[in-house]
Amino acid sequence: MSDVWHEFRREVFGDPYLVWHEGADVDALIAEHARGPERAERMLRAGLGEHDHVAVESLGALARVGRAPSDTTELLRSAMSSADGVFRVRLAQVLYELTGDTEHVSEVAAVLEGDGHWGERIDAAMALATLPVTPRSVAALHSGMLDQEYLVRYHCANGLLRLAGKRTDIANHKDFQRVSGEDPAQWRAVADELRTAVGR
Secondary structure (H helix, E strand, C coil): CCHHHHHHHHHHHCCHHHHHHHCCCHHHHHHHHHHCHHHHHHHHHHHHHCCCHHHHHHHHHHHHCCCCCCCHHHHHHHHHCCCCHHHHHHHHHHHHHHHCCHHHHHHHHHHHHCCCCHHHHHHHHHHHCCCCCCHHHHHHHHHHCCCCCHHHHHHHHHHHHHHCCCCCCHHHCCCHHHHHCCCHHHHHHHHHHHHHHHHC
């Protein structure tokens, strides 16, 4: 991470560990932008160059209040070509928010389907639960329920429940023990049931 972006990030958002653990306080960025928009935008462009998802989230927050740079969509699209992990997920989420184009859902699905860190796959599963239902998102969440990492399966199950219009958590679902167990045949059976529920 470049020194200039690192310093700005700490100045505005605070301790990097807390940002990782609790998320970035984008209201602090909005306030900083109000005080010095040119500097804030210059720093966010640097953050994009560092593939930092906090910069993406910040641009999304500015867009929501009508204060994002005019070329924000183009900036985010250009960053997507070399993006991976959580950075790719956040780019896709904000691009969908800005454009309404469901093509960006596939970028999130690709992270869930990939072989990155399990934490990135969890992030992608959680993001898919908030995005429109597409064949690719349903397929990715279904496949994710066969992941060897229990927490990935858990969040994929919740994602399918959300896409099916259910507010319940898989932990309170009758099939929770099958998802949290160690039998892949049971994982697949529940995944098939939840996929069918989305189709209905």
